[in-house]
Amino acid sequence: MVELYQTQRAMRNIRRAALQRGVIGVLDIGTSKIACIVLKFDGTGTDRETDGIGPMAGQANFRVIGAATTRSRGVRRGEIETMAETERAIRTVVAAAQKLAGVRVDHVIACLSGGHPASYGLNGEVPLHTGTVTEHDVASVLAACDTPDFGRGREVLHAQPVNFAVDNRSGLADPRDHAGNRLACDMHVLTIDGDMIGNLIQCIRRCDLELAGIASASYASARASLIEDEQELGAACIDFGGGGTGVSVFIKKHMIFADNVKIGGNLITQDIAQGLRVPLPVAERLKTLNGGVEATGRDDRDMIDVGGDTGDWEADRRKVSRADVIGVMRPRVEEILEQVREVLDAAGFDYMPSQQIVLTGGGSQIPGLDGLAARILGPNIRCGRPLRIDGLAHQLTDPSFSSAVGLALFAAHPQDEWWDFEMPADSYPARSFKRAYRWFKNNW
């Protein structure tokens, strides 16, 4: 844990340095596309109010100066599979975004969706010696959280204090200076495979970039697509991606659960290709242009040219009805939603005070998905688009960019994590004390 603490802290410092320089890149490595947004931090942005742009939910201190997207390569199910290919894709997208922005990007914040995320709710408790909660007490209660065995090779991606309690007063966001005898905290920890992070770091390093932060894709897309009230009252964000479907649950502005369902849009494309016997690019086109989940009578008569380049006249002149496409897609979408339901059940979403569900990600653009999801997941469903941020081109504001936008918000205003607090002195290894003692002895 200590080593991880140091690396995450180092990343925070890099992020701070990048903000000082004013330019930071955001890299969303997805299964179907890789997006890069270049952000410029230029003060408070107070003059935008006069330009008719609102306060933008407090996100007004940065501006998008370059954005690019490219087809993803070498990524499968949200995990980097072929490093060299992914590196090339990252180079492509970073070069394009840099060209648009006209500045060099040195620091990036990246997100990744795969790597078997696992959520843990931890709690810790410390007695208060001084009678009031000090910064040091907060750090020590975070360090006192009893960590379960995460498993071999697991790394902590997020460790966010969700709730503090002083004596019997619970639900405190900021316990500092509260009087009491006992401080308890609940912490949400998200772990993923350490190798996945290692691969990502390696890929980014090979592109001469420095990693200034790392986040889970489901967390990022929820930051972008849940509005503030939903984050406060409780909501689940479901990010339909290419390689997987991310699920994250928010309450009181904190993520309390995140998971990943391993079925995504690519599997739907594969189903269409197999079911209608068409090549994958054609299947992708059929899905995006003519896909849907609710068949109507008109869809039976709506014939689509499949096309093809096989040389077989009969095969190339084939037509399928839209109802056929829908008939192939619907079971798979239902399966995804069923699995999401299972994940939400496992998370105890039914016991949340508000059960808002927000669908986002590229897959949420399937027509009729919200109707189907309402039947499986619950009545409060809406399709969410990412928050509007300054300077982002219109074609990059559709739901598939919600995790990229969420990462931009994460870069600007990260929530408190465990490593933002000073580690209490008693958990430092004794070696450093010896070293400090030796330094004093040698120099004084």
Added chain:
Amino acid sequence: MSVVIDHRPGRQQQQRQSAEAPKVRRDPAPSRLKYRLERMWLRPLYRRVVRIGLPAFLLAMTAGIWLSDETRRAGLNDGIAAIVDKVQNREEFQVRMMTIEGASPAVDKALRGMLPVDLPASSFEIDLTALRLQVMQLDAVESIDLRIKPGGILSAVVQERVPALLWRNARGIDMLDKDGHRVASVTSRATRKELPLIAGEGADLHTDEALALIDAAGPILPRFRGLVRRGERRWDMILDHGQRIMLPEEGAVIALEAVIARNRADDMLGRDISVIDLRDPARPVLRLGVDARNTIRAAQGLPALGPDGQILDEQKGG
């Protein structure tokens, strides 16, 4: 997607070949080298060096190397000089003659002597500003308008100073214009009889006042001999028969007008008065002549006084 297959003999093979040729998909990713170079190019310092520093350095280095050879440098100088010479000696820039307007023969001769080059010459060789300054040093010239007119004519329009006064000073007699500037010297008073005479140290600095006094002296002008500057402060007007009007420092013209009015009323200047002292205008003082004084003394029964103030011996004087 649909491909039209040409079934005509001969074409068929060609079609098949092109269809079978494997499509080489271009990799959209920049190569590592290109990516690094692009990123380097986006570094502002590097960009500035490549865009401004390097060309400037190359230019300076090329010029420096080329000029480091003595013969090349001499050749370059000669070439430049030749081009300049060629342009300056063109027919269009030649000045052939000089016309002088409004100058007396003496000034005309001096002007022609001052021209530094022999005509015809190029107009680039005639420095009009320097020539003008040189000409302005002549006392007789008030202003000069020098220009080169089309057709190669150097035209000088001279305005000469008009002498208004003669000034007798320690060095001789000078003619002054109305501003007190010296025009020329004269050998004797008789050469310019029509000009009034002034004298005294600093008289040339107040010629306007002197001229005003001479204007105001209208009726007594036939008796006017000259004005004398006293102590660089005030004027004395000298009339014939040794009469003198001592004028005050300020309001000299008014005082003179008062004397003239008195003269008109009483014929004061026709009497035996040697000095009218108006230095204090509120208290004019008259100094009588010797005969007038002795006549008054004789009427009072006093002995006559000589010009030196001593009592005259009747026997000696008789």
